[in-house]
Amino acid sequence: MKYQIAKALLQLLWLLLLSPRLVLSRVLVQEPMPVAGPRPGCPSMCGDINIPYPFGIGDGCSKNKGFAISCNNSYNPARAFIGRGFEVKDITLATGEMRVFTGVAHICYNSSNTISSIDSWKYDFTGSSFLISSARNEFTGVGCNTVALLTGEDMEDDGRYLSGCITTCASLGDAADDVNCTGNGCCQTATPEGLDTVTVGWNTLATNTAWNYSSCSTAFLAEKGWYNFSLNHLDGTGETSFHKQLGIRTVPLVLDWAMKKDGACLSANSTRVHVRNGLWYRCKCSDGYAGNPYVVGGCENIDECKLLKSDPETYGKQYHLPSGSKCVDTDGSYEVKCNFGRIGSECRLVFSATVAAVPATLVASLLLVLLRKEHKRRMRSGFFDKNGGQIMKSMNMNTFTELELENITNHYDTPIGKGAFGKVYRGTTHENLRVAVKRSIVEGMKPSHDHDLVNEIAIQFQVSHANLVRLIGCCLETDVPMLVFEYVSNGSLYNVLHCGSTPRALPLSARLDIAIGSAKALAYMHSHGGRSLVHGDVKTGNILLGDNLTPKVSDFGSSKLESIARHANWCVMGDMSYIDPVYIKTGRFTQKSDVYSFGVVLLELITRKTARYGNNNSLPVDFVKSCKEDGNGRMMYDRDIISSDGDAHSPRYVECLDQIGMLAVRCLREDKDERPSMAEVVEELIQLKFRARSATSCKTN
Ligand SMILES: *[C@@H]1O[C@H](CO)[C@@H](O)[C@H](O)[C@H]1NC(C)=O
Ligand SMILES: *[C@@H]1O[C@H](CO)[C@@H](O)[C@H](O)[C@H]1NC(C)=O
Ligand SMILES: *[C@@H]1O[C@H](CO)[C@@H](O)[C@H](O)[C@H]1NC(C)=O
Ligand SMILES: *[C@@H]1O[C@H](CO)[C@@H](O)[C@H](O)[C@H]1NC(C)=O
Ligand SMILES: *[C@@H]1O[C@H](CO)[C@@H](O)[C@H](O)[C@H]1NC(C)=O
Ligand SMILES: *[C@@H]1O[C@H](CO)[C@@H](O)[C@H](O)[C@H]1NC(C)=O
DSSP states (O other), rough: OHHHHHHHHHHHHHHHHSSSOOOOOHHHHHOOOOOOOOOOTOOOEEEEOOOOOTTTEEETTSSGGEEEEEEESSSOEEEEETTEEEEEEEETTTTTTTEEEEEEEEEEEETTTTTEEEEEEEEETTTTTTEEEETTEEEEEEEEEEEEEEEEETTTSSSSEEEEEEESSGGGGGSSOOSOOSSBBBEEOOOOOTTTEEEEEEOOOOOOOTTTTOOOOEEEEETOOOOOOOOTSSSSSSSGGHHHOOSSSSEEEEEEOOOOOOOOOOOTEEEEEETTTTTEEEEEOOOEEOOOTTTTTTTTEHHHHHHHOOOOHHHHHHSSTTTTEEEETTEEEEEEEEEEETTTTEEEOOOOOHHHHHHHHHHHHHHHHHHHHHHHHHHHHHHHTTTTTHHHHHHTEEEEHHHHHHOOOOTTEEEEEOOOOOOEEEOOTTOOOOEEEEEEEOOSSSSSHHHHHHHHHHHHHHHOOTTTTTTTEOOOOOOOOOOEEEEOOBBHHHHHHHSSSOOOOHHHHHHHHHHHHHHHHHHHHGGGGSEEEEOOOOSGGGEEEEEGGEEEEGGGGGGEHHHTHHHHHHTOOOOOOOOOOHHHHOOOOHHHHHHHHHHHHHHHHHHHOOOOOTTEEEHHHHHHHHHHHHHGGGGGSOHHHHTTOOOOOOHHHHHHHHEEEHHHHTTTTSSSGSOOOOHHHHHHHHHHHHHHHHHSOOOOO
């Protein structure tokens, strides 16, 4: 009977509320373009609440305004707020959920038809990335003659929703004192899906026949399972009434968040998961990885073995490890290594007879000890052989032991550079010769064919040119060889041109010498004994300057035989600002790709601008444009070049700069066949230098 009345009442209310359309204000929050991760130095905590990206505190720290958290430090601990004043309880990346504290709605009567106080609660997440999670929340009403209403609108704006629940109890004793809300003093109902605006309110037209034993009713939208009903929630009045007890920082509401529009998950080993009818997405670390998929490098390998060791109970179910085996962690997974004498995926004993087991283990452990010793001894020479130590020796190349290099570099205490190939450390040999030791750090860089590597080192050892950094020797005992180079004292051309508060004066002649020297080195590489090499990473940062600013081209550690580079599978690790667009299009790196990069170097020499300068401008693009429009790049030349040589020569110098600019533009041609060869570049630069020095005009003809 009771329920039938309730149902009829709700239906009536439904009609009442729907006919005059509810007008709810909508404020659309414009979503700015997504940015690529947080800026460095963003705080990760507010008080004791973890704030992971896409959320963030302060400018440039959150993915967009909608994920901005304001942290109020006047509380202890500090409190985090989001959107229109919701206090954040916690954020869960893995599920895309966030808990906020919400208020409660109440209505109190001081006679059956006089409302003494009333409060409703509105949640408006319109235009934001948040929705009220239907799976994780439920709507609750508490009271003895209560009609609690839940009205809402869904995201697509075409649905209005009315729900609610009714509780009755003829007297307090009649209410069921149980944790389950079944309509006797307490009622609960599910929340519909996809709501972004919800109001918890009351039917104020009704009278309250229970006012003299349960004067107040309370309603809230809260996390499922959070609320446990109790009889004493019904009978309070004034300050003891239930809604006052709950207060404003108690009731948790679960919000569901996601990203709109197409965006990428920044971390490697992560995937996009489409949600909300595929219109929104979230990121998830791949299996075997955990962390924050929204930032670069956020998903990190899970060390399953460590977890198994720390808590076999919990993780044993998840990660199976048969008895008699050892766990070995791998990137994204783990491996099961059977102990000695066991085989198969379940690591069963080879000899099942227990009789044999005792002597067998004895023998086995003895053997193991011996094998380990032998293994260690062989490991070093093993790498040595694998890396072609014999070939190297036959070439009379200096070979260093691992220990020697450690001494030379004083335990790698002075890093002087970092390249695509690894890190570079300064060292001093026994003969007091200063050297640079290049140590590969990235395992992924390990060439797939060791034979290739030996070949490369051999080639590098054979190429010898005054303008190439000389390879002195190598160490082949480590898995990836370490290379020892001559030490070049004056830093890189990049540093000389672009760094330092007072830039070093560089007259045109010095710049031409640097250009000629480095061009010669590249021309030499390109024509080396019929086996042409490409450099692969020509840039001012890789042109080192020795005594008297003699240029020495370095980092040809990534150089290859052109025949190898022509295959698309060679991945150039070069600087994007210098890379030949033809290579990007075709995946084929040729000598003319080095010529392109050298064109950029020439432009840096005459403009003293970096390859990317100002507000992300591209030097080659801007210079070529300037030449097309004005016939030359005079607007962009480095002023110092002219003044440092005295004004008397400047008209002629400007002409010389024009010529260098034109040569650079030819190096940058889109059609690689129209680009000059490095040998031709050398030739032209030498002629230019000659003309710049003589009194004649720099112009040809
Ligand atoms: C932080 O909280 C205090 C106390 O409620 C309030 O007075 C202050 O305005 C808040 N500060 C900000 C920045 O919201
Ligand atoms: C009931 O509450 C209302 C509003 O607070 C007040 O105006 C009225 O006088 C109260 N009636 C009684 C009987 O206390
Ligand atoms: C409450 O509900 C749960 C699950 O529906 C049930 O197992 C439990 O027995 C109920 N408790 C009472 C007191 O009815
Ligand atoms: C509540 O008021 C009704 C009349 O409105 C009366 O019959 C009932 O006894 C009262 N109950 C209590 C507990 O005062
Ligand atoms: C409700 O009961 C559950 C289980 O007993 C408990 O974990 C939870 O904290 C309780 N909720 C509140 C608000 O007391
Ligand atoms: C994880 O990402 C790294 C870097 O992109 C990749 O090399 C590796 O293969 C990935 N692991 C798996 C299991 O996909």
